[in-house]
Amino acid sequence: MSVTSPLGFVAAGVHAGIKASGDLDLALVATADAVPVAAAAVFTQNLACAAPVQVSRGHLAATGGRAAAVVLNSGNANAATGEAGLAVARETCALVAAGLGCAPEEVLVCSTGLIGIPMPIDPFRTGVPAVVAGLRPQGGADAATAIMTTDTVAKEATATSGGVTAGGMAKGAAMLAPDMATMLAVVTIDAEVDPAVLQRSLQAAVDVSFNRLTVDGCTSTNDTVIVLANGQAGAAEEAVVGRLLSEVTGSLAAQMCADAEGATKVVRVEVRGAATDQEAAVAARKVAQSQLVKCSWYGRDPYWGRVLSELGSAGVRLDLGALSIAYGGDVVSRGSVEVEHDHVAVTDHMAGRSIILTCDLGVGPGSWWLLTNDLTHAYVDENMGTS
Amino acid sequence: MSVTSPLGFVAAGVHAGIKASGDLDLALVATADAVPVAAAAVFTQNLACAAPVQVSRGHLAATGGRAAAVVLNSGNANAATGEAGLAVARETCALVAAGLGCAPEEVLVCSTGLIGIPMPIDPFRTGVPAVVAGLRPQGGADAATAIMTTDTVAKEATATSGGVTAGGMAKGAAMLAPDMATMLAVVTIDAEVDPAVLQRSLQAAVDVSFNRLTVDGCTSTNDTVIVLANGQAGAAEEAVVGRLLSEVTGSLAAQMCADAEGATKVVRVEVRGAATDQEAAVAARKVAQSQLVKCSWYGRDPYWGRVLSELGSAGVRLDLGALSIAYGGDVVSRGSVEVEHDHVAVTDHMAGRSIILTCDLGVGPGSWWLLTNDLTHAYVDENMGTS
Numbered sequence: 001m002s003v004t005s006p007l008g009f010v011a012a013g014v015h016a017g018i019k020a021s022g023d024l025d026l027a028l029v030a031t032a033d034a035v036p037v038a039a040a041a042v043f044t045q046n047l048a049c050a051a052p053v054q055v056s057r058g059h060l061a062a063t064g065g066r067a068a069a070v071v072l073n074s075g076n077a078n079a080a081t082g083e084a085g086l087a088v089a090r091e092t093c094a095l096v097a098a099g100l101g102c103a104p105e106e107v108l109v110c111s112t113g114l115i116g117i118p119m120p121i122d123p124f125r126t127g128v129p130a131v132v133a134g135l136r137p138q139g140g141a142d143a144a145t146a147i148m149t150t151d152t153v154a155k156e157a158t159a160t161s162g163g164v165t166a167g168g169m170a171k172g173a174a175m176l177a178p179d180m181a182t183m184l185a186v187v188t189i190d191a192e193v194d195p196a197v198l199q200r201s202l203q204a205a206v207d208v209s210f211n212r213l214t215v216d217g218c219t220s221t222n223d224t225v226i227v228l229a230n231g232q233a234g235a236a237e238e239a240v241v242g243r244l245l246s247e248v249t250g251s252l253a254a255q256m257c258a259d260a261e262g263a264t265k266v267v268r269v270e271v272r273g274a275a276t277d278q279e280a281a282v283a284a285r286k287v288a289q290s291q292l293v294k295c296s297w298y299g300r301d302p303y304w305g306r307v308l309s310e311l312g313s314a315g316v317r318l319d320l321g322a323l324s325i326a327y328g329g330d331v332v333s334r335g336s337v338e339v340e341h342d343h344v345a346v347t348d349h350m351a352g353r354s355i356i357l358t359c360d361l362g363v364g365p366g367s368w369w370l371l372t373n374d375l376t377h378a379y380v381d382e383n384m385g386t387s
Numbered sequence: 388m389s390v391t392s393p394l395g396f397v398a399a400g401v402h403a404g405i406k407a408s409g410d411l412d413l414a415l416v417a418t419a420d421a422v423p424v425a426a427a428a429v430f431t432q433n434l435a436c437a438a439p440v441q442v443s444r445g446h447l448a449a450t451g452g453r454a455a456a457v458v459l460n461s462g463n464a465n466a467a468t469g470e471a472g473l474a475v476a477r478e479t480c481a482l483v484a485a486g487l488g489c490a491p492e493e494v495l496v497c498s499t500g501l502i503g504i505p506m507p508i509d510p511f512r513t514g515v516p517a518v519v520a521g522l523r524p525q526g527g528a529d530a531a532t533a534i535m536t537t538d539t540v541a542k543e544a545t546a547t548s549g550g551v552t553a554g555g556m557a558k559g560a561a562m563l564a565p566d567m568a569t570m571l572a573v574v575t576i577d578a579e580v581d582p583a584v585l586q587r588s589l590q591a592a593v594d595v596s597f598n599r600l601t602v603d604g605c606t607s608t609n610d611t612v613i614v615l616a617n618g619q620a621g622a623a624e625e626a627v628v629g630r631l632l633s634e635v636t637g638s639l640a641a642q643m644c645a646d647a648e649g650a651t652k653v654v655r656v657e658v659r660g661a662a663t664d665q666e667a668a669v670a671a672r673k674v675a676q677s678q679l680v681k682c683s684w685y686g687r688d689p690y691w692g693r694v695l696s697e698l699g700s701a702g703v704r705l706d707l708g709a710l711s712i713a714y715g716g717d718v719v720s721r722g723s724v725e726v727e728h729d730h731v732a733v734t735d736h737m738a739g740r741s742i743i744l745t746c747d748l749g750v751g752p753g754s755w756w757l758l759t760n761d762l763t764h765a766y767v768d769e770n771m772g773t774s
Contacts, residue, residue: 048699048707048723080695082724115692116725216678218693219700291603291678291762292770299771305502306605308467312435313606320435336435337469338503375678377764383679384686 002140005158005167006190008032008232012134013146016127018075024146028131030069034100037230039067040199044223050079055089056108065195068102078111078119079221088119099132110184110224144169157251159244164191164236166244172256185225192231201242209249213371215260257371262378267355274366279316281368286314294375300350304333322362389527392545392554393577395419395619399521400533403514405462411533415518417456421487424617426454427586429593431610437466442476443495452582455489465498465506466608475506486519497571497611531556544638546631551578551623553631559643572612579618588629596636600758602647644758649765654742661753666703668755673701681762687737691720709749
């Protein structure tokens with residue numbers, strides 16, 4: 001049930017001294033024999049991308065899609081840290097490479113935490129040897145714990161099909177929006193996969209998992225999803241690889257949504273009847289990122305007028321005479337007016353942990369869904385200060 | 388200091404019975420002699436626009452830009468109310484026209500309040516005669532009070548130049564975002580202005596006032612800004628008309644921002660050094676609508692890393708090596724890293740009621756500014772339930 005569930009992967013998590021709390025803050029995921037394997041990644045589209053994103057992107061390009069390890073820290077995003085931050089990210093890879101006996105370019109690096117704080121190298125000089133020494137097949141849980149920031153629980157997932165296993169870990173919590181993942185995740189798989197196929201499969205998996213998640217509409221500086229495929233379970237069809245990666249990333253995305261900062265609700269926003277899938281996605285995002293709609297969910301209030309208003313201002317085609325809005329399958333508005341419905345059933349649905357909002361725009365075959373959350377006092381508390 | 392400050396306008400506000408609280412809920416602004424004058428309006432771009440928006444748009448088209456009165460109610464937006472809502476809006480205009488002795492098409496109508504609640508006609512049947520009977524040159528304040536919803540103070544403004552006076556009233560508070568105003572406003576001016584010039588002048592004024600305001604990124608179903616020009620102070624140059632309308636709408640927009648739901652801060656987001664003004668506007672909006680950045684402001688925290696992250700994901704051109712971020716004129720980040728700065732001055736600035744955030748993207752001559760607010764516990768409280 002972790003990033004070390006597939007054959008031939010090891011991991012560890014230690015406290016290197018980046019977090020003042022003394023919690024685990026440095027994670028390492030590696031092939032058990034430290035030999036590089038097929039690797040692929042999807043990175044943030046944020047132009048202000050962090051130093052580790054720049055370094056990992058360069059390393060993957062230099063190796064043509066191979067890596068032996070991923071080193072990750074929490075407590076400091078190493079973003080907006082200039083040349084000094086790049087030097088730290090590069091030296092971190094070099095320290096891991098020295099410990100494992102591979103080339104520095106065969107190590108990928110990720111950071112998460114505060115933006116704009118200079119990243120010290122000292123914790124890595126002592127922490128990397130410790131985390132290398134701790135590598136073991138049972139180390140997945142420690143690694144997943146060591147990448148947590150405001151997460152309240154570690155996120156791990158695994159999936160198996162036809163003798164092939166994929167596993168993964170992730171951190172989330174806030175600064176989360178689609179395009180792309182706005183979080184860190186490492187996925188492993190023991191199938192033999194060509195790097196190009198792996199990249200294609202990962203992108204497809206991300207598109208239906210992390211890219212369907214928006215907590216707050218904010219796309220971070222550090223988003224990275226990395227997959228390593230070591231081939232220890234033999235060759236697998238691309239379809240199998242794709243399904244396993246989608247399953248693992250889908251589970252991790254759902255876990256992130258469930259543990260989003262301050263959230264009391266997980267909301268699945270479904271838009272159907274749009275002119276195109278693209279327009280459905282735009283409409284879903286407009287609703288999912290609406291402060292007013294999110295506050296309603298927190299108050300367990302199905303106030304559909306706000307949903308209609310967001311759809312109307314989303315910039316997509318819709319038929320006001322045919323449009324419908326439903327909570328938990330109960331249609332509350334049709335043709336842009338309220339309709340008779342079971343108020344008790346809707347109230348019960350809004351009171352639960354999971355809400356399903358379905359909007360039919362009434363104009364075409366396009367559809368999309370997104371996972372999101374409510375906007376709560378606790379979210380405000382969490383983000384009033386630097387966190 | 389009100390919508391009746393210009394020569395020849397009267398107004399009134401009464402309780403017609405729409406608000407259960409017994410507060411004033413029906414307002415009327417009219418020419419003193421009930422003769423139609425030049426009129427222009429800017430309406431919401433929301434496709435799910437309310438019945439009064441549809442009716443007012445039709446009336447202005449039918450008269451070629453002339454009106455004798457604007458009738459407005461609070462307590463119910465008459466939005467998402469179908470054919471029945473349209474009938475109520477039309478009958479409201481007819482009732483006012485009968486009372487004043489003008490044509491129904493010469494009356495414009497606005498509503499604000501809850502969306503999706505059937506609008507009763509009875510309050511208008513008794514309220515319209517009462518509000519017509521109450522019309523007087525000193526009635527501006529009552530009218531401004533009668534259009535309030537969650538506003539805590541009435542919004543009024545006036546401006547004078549070369550013997551010409553403009554006055555206005557507005558309501559705001561939430562569901563406020565640029566493009567367009569996301570509120571109701573009536574502006575009067577005693578200059579003689581051709582309807583086409585009036586429309587052009589109003590649009591220009593709205594572009595630099597209401598369209599520079601975003602409280603929560605939500606564009607409502609009912610946004611309407613109407614101007615009536617009765618010519619009683621004689622002809623005026625287009626430049627004078629434009630300046631006066633901009634001054635009045637600018638004041639009203641600032642008052643709205645100051646009274647936004649739950650807000651403790653008024654924040655002016657300035658973006659310079661963008662490739663184009665359009666890109667500066669996109670970047671400013673991305674920052675102004677960021678839940679994370681808004682929460683920082685509430686906590687008086689200048690956390691510039693979140694600002695940088697929003698700029699980086701805004702989809703506009705920027706030079707990370709030249710980019711700077713300043714609070715209250717104190718540069719806290721330059722070249723995407725933190726720089727030495729006066730922490731006491733920045734802390735003092737963040738503690739005040741008004742914050743000025745300046746972002747220089749370092750690539751061109753484009754600039755833009757927006758007014759916005761912080762995201763607070765009180766905003767969540769206000770919007771957890773239907774309001």
